[in-house]
Amino acid sequence: MDGTGSPFRAPVIALDGPDKVTGAARYTYDVSLPGMLHAKVLRSPHAHARICSIDAGRALALAGVAAVVTGADAAELPDPYYGVAIRDQPVIAIDKVRYVGDMVAVVAAVDEETAYRALRLIEVQYEPLRPVMTIEEALTEGAPLLFEAPAGGAAVAVGDGVISLKEPRPNVLSEFIYRNGDAEAVLAASDYVFEDRFRFSRINHFHLEPYVNVARANGEQIELWSCNQDPFVLRADIARIFGRPANAVRIHSSYVGGGFGGKSFCKMEPLVVLLALKSGRPVRLCLSLDEGLLTLTKHAGVLVLKTGVMADGRLTARQSEIQLDGGAYSDASAMTVVKAGYRITGPYRWQAVATRACAVRTNSVPAGSFRGFGGTQASFASESQIDMIARRLGIDPYEFRRKNLLAKGEPFQPGDSGIESDLLAGLDVVVDRLRYRGRAARPVDGTKRQGMGFAIGIKDGGGTNHAQALVKVFPSGRVIVNAATVEIGQGATTALCRIAAQTLGLPLEWVRYGAIDTDHTPLNNGTHVSCATTVTGMAIERAATDARRQILQFAADRLGCSASELTLGHWSVRRANYAHPLEPMITGYFGDVGYEFIGRGGTMIEYDPQAPFGARNLFWIPSWVGAEVEVDCETGKVIVTHLVVGADSGASINPQACRGQIEGAALQAFGQSLFEELRYDGAEPVNATPLAYRVPLANDLPECWESFVVEHGGPGPFGAKGIGESGMLGVGAAIANAIEDAVGVRLTQIPFTPERVLAAIEAVR
Amino acid sequence: MTGAIDITLTVNGRTYRLSVRPRRMLADLLRDELRLTGCKIGCDQAVCGACTVLVDEMPVTACATFAFEVDGKAVTTIEGLGCAGALHPIQQAFLEHGALQCGFCTPGMILSVKALLARYPDPDEPLIRQWLSANICRCTGYQMIIEAVRAAAKARGS
DSSP states (O other): OOGGGOTTOSOOOOTTHHHHHHTOOOBGGGOOOTTOEEEEEEEOSOSSEEEEEEEOHHHHHSTTEEEEEEHHHHHTSSOOEEOSSEEOEESSOSSEEOSTTOEEEEEEESSHHHHHHHHTTOEEEEEEOOOOOSHHHHHSTTOOOSOSSOOEEOOOOOOTTOEEEESOSTTEEEEEEEEESOHHHHHHTSSEEEEEEEEEOOOOOOOSSOOEEEEEEETTEEEEEEOOSOHHHHHHHHHHHHTOOGGGEEEEEOBOSOOTTTTOSOSSHHHHHHHHHHHSSOEEEEOOHHHHHTTOBOOEEEEEEEEEEOTTSOEEEEEEEEEEEEESSOTTHHHHHHHHHHHTTOSBOOSEEEEEEEEEEOSSOOBOOOTTTTHHHHHHHHHHHHHHHHHHTTOOHHHHHHHHBOOTTOBSSTTSOBOOSOHHHHHHHHHHHHTOTTOOOOOEETTEEEEEEEEEEEEEOOSOOEEEEEEEEOTTSOEEEEOOOOOSSSOHHHHHHHHHHHHHTOOGGGEEEOOEETTTSOOBSOSOTTOIIIIIHHHHHHHHHHHHHHHHHHHHHHHTSOGGGEEEETTEEEETTEEEEHHHHHHHHHOTTOOOEEEEEEEEOOOOTTSTTSSOOSOEEEEEEEEEEEEETTTOOEEEEEEEEEEEOSSOSSHHHHHHHHHHHHHHHHHHHHTOOOOEETTEESOOSTTTSOOOOGGGSOSEEEEEEEOOOOSSGGGOOOOTTGGGSSHHHHHHHHHHHHHSOOOOBSSOOHHHHHHHHHHHO | OOSOEEEEEEETTEEEEEEEOTTOBHHHIIIIISOOTTSOOSSSSSSSOTTEEEETTEEEEGGGSBGGGGTTOEEEOGGGTOBTTBOOHHHHHHHHTTOOSSOSSHHHHHHHHHHHHHHOSSOOHHHHHHHHTTSOOSSSOSHHHHHHHHHHHHHHHO
16 A cells, blocks of 8 residues: 555644643653652672672661662572573672673662662672673683573574574674575675675663653552553563562553663563562652663674675675674663664665674673664664775765665565565655755865765564554544553554544544553553554554444444444444434443443464564665765864655654654764764773763754655555654764765764764875 | 751742752752652753753753752743643644654753743744753654744744
């Protein structure tokens, strides 16, 4: 289905907007329970050490302190470890600490101030161990081991013929090996083979609502108010860790103040539950933003690409070696490795592909999901190298891409689904906006040089592959949509309600997105991978269709006709020329309290062993980026003067929200390209505090900053598909490509700080 | 200073006489005692601007302002601006221009814009960018916020 006939052209006020502009919106941050205690965490000053002893006696004696939890408490849990696929992270450090910032003890007290004071009274004896801080160090023979014993869990499941390994070598968490054809032989037969190496940096999500959870234990029941974006994933983890049946665990979600992947999967939530169990009172743990910087990061990494090409500019094969820095614990690293490894080919046609990707354990902040999930690392390396090869061969980078791009409908890799987007059409928009064709010679202004570059990012929209939904229609025609997609700012509330409203022929204002409570809300497997509008959206569309069928059948029974004679609109049924209002019909039959028509719907992406991921990818997320830069050869300072970023929504359910998603993601990638980075100096992070950690501000924006959305159709409701991560992809490469265009040097390490740019310029002087 | 300090302040037009501890921060006073939870604390270090409120019409970071410092002053929080159905023009502009996503920065951002427009009724783009740089938004990429500010200025001027 293409998006040209979209019924969603009219602008809409976001359903969550009025609460958010008036301060009425309630976040988990605002949850307060009677008798609630406040918790604070003692963190490790060592990157790698054995915990010899912890004496919390003085802390417990402090007035106002209710409970202290340490690894000794965690060790007694039925299963104290969590992580995605591979589970190696303890609820709180049990025998060792593995990074500066690792959680060692936690205090619950009457207020945060008392909890802070108590932390200073806890005495911990450590036996320091030699830390491994870089991928290279971790892989050196004889390097200290982060883990002496195998972790729980299993490798990420993949399709037939694809290899996914758990802990294959010392300090390696996971490995993904993918082959299509004989890359070695094809490279040997290629006219040119280029090998290039790229380095990617760490950044933090920096969601403004800190990590916050409130837990309450009541008899057998555990209740948690959580900022987590995956309530059902969390429910399963809490049930497993505490050895309770899942129906004894209840998760409440409110508005989430930003996530970007940072709030996905289990993290400190079980620790809050443990405190609530131990103290017998509700407990709130709200991390500071400093602690957030020590909780999760995007994967730094090294990517080595060996790419073959024929003299006529046809790409032949690509061999990739990817090593991502997974940090101290698994979190979502195993998944990220699989995604980065698969996406490294970019949107091009290959005779053969061979990829090895792994996550390496180091004594640094755990790395996990970050908007784009391995795709930003892959697209930076891939789209940088594509440009480098074009320039080396003297081929125009646009022509080089055009020649090799996958056509619409062509599968990304054998066994996978076809690309729905017209990749060249999107690139053409960028090229036009840059006025790339027939551009004038690059002007020179003193020490400043100008250049332009572009890139095409691509990732799969896999991930969340099943969802259930309820659509409840009241006698008045008012509707509640129940689904587990969490509103993290992506606009899910409005988009999902709009799908239900459109299906039922009702005004959007009549539809409300129900509060999320795992006791009542139908399940999905997380708010991930730009999937909500498509996967949960399809479940809602089906639920609304089911409700509509029930309503028509009810009316047909009352009118003594067949449902096929009736149409639904404006909360009336129409039969021939007569409209019959539904409200009196329903209350007349059921009485004043009325009735709820409850429609049910579900989505499940089927298993397919022929597809590399074990399921054909539901849709593809491309992005098209163009950048114009001005580089000062004297200072190395890069100013992006023009940035244009586009994406394909399939068909926009809410065009304004689509634009917001692209621009928001692109600015995150922009910051990472130029300055934003969580930096380490030896074993310690040097800027893990909001004062020193720099994120983009309004005055960092490029002078000319524009976005666009194309609608090439998708598998979701009304032709929609996901768009939330798209803007992250390709920005770094487009800027690097523009820098080379301006000054003839290549930056292969992100961010492109003045120091690095200047060093690169001076190296060729 | 150890004992409690008696202060009188006006919040959203209502006068309060309160006894506060010397270390009590304005943000905590607003949130915990007055239940004005629209004041959000992000970084707690006067960096992100989420806790921005107006004190005598000037934007301040409530997380880094002692409660006693606002003795005798008038505080405006987001709850004092408008409510659903009777929104302030800046709130309306933010809604119409999609200038918010997760919404956590939004109350502080809107109050910051109110202070901007009070001082510069017709700000140009560089000034808007400069002024908004006191408030971090991690979601939107700022452009739609800038458009909302321009629209609010226009609505105010007309």
